[in-house]
Amino acid sequence: MPTYKLTYFNIRGRAELTRLVFVASGTNYEDNRIEREKWPAIKESMPQGQLPILEVDGFVLPQSLAIARFAAKEVGLFGRNNLEQAQADVVVQTCEDLRSNWVTAFREKDETKKVNL
Numbered sequence: 001m002p003t004y005k006l007t008y009f010n011i012r013g014r015a016e017l018t019r020l021v022f023v024a025s026g027t028n029y030e031d032n033r034i035e036r037e038k039w040p041a042i043k044e045s046m047p048q049g050q051l052p053i054l055e056v057d058g059f060v061l062p063q064s065l066a067i068a069r070f071a072a073k074e075v076g077l078f079g080r081n082n083l084e085q086a087q088a089d090v091v092v093q094t095c096e097d098l099r100s101n102w103v104t105a106f107r108e109k110d111e112t113k114k115v116n117l
């Protein structure tokens with residue numbers, strides 16, 4: 001089994017789906033949480049200047065949805081045929097829609113608009 005190190009900020013955000021994949025499958029991984037004040041010092045060393053990244057035996061993968069899909073494949077949660085894999089993709093995409101909508105609501109200052117989002 002490879003070693004997995006997931007690096008993200010100390011929030012759920014774009015890393016939570018991959019964390020859930022690892023935890024649900026009982027897979028050992030390092031949950032490396034970066035505090036915001038330390039981010040500027042390491043940003044330039046990230047492949048796309050953003051988080052999350054997943055290190056797999058030292059190989060660095062960026063992009064949260066690619067990471068989540070990869071992790072699910074690694075641990076056997078990505079389906080046994082094309083239809084099951086499409087269902088897994090539906091879960092990935094739905095989680096991303098929920099995350100994105102939550103961020104929009106979180107940032108909305110107008111309480112009336114926030115309720116109706």
Ligand SMILES: N[C@@H](CCC(=O)N[C@@H](CS)C(=O)NCC(=O)O)C(=O)O
Pocket residue numbers: 013014043049050051052062063064065
């Ligand atoms: N498409 C990328 C977006 C990554 C992204 O926007 N990461 C944000 C945190 S959610 C980030 O690294 N922000 C800090 C920065 O851009 O300096 C993904 O899904 O991983």
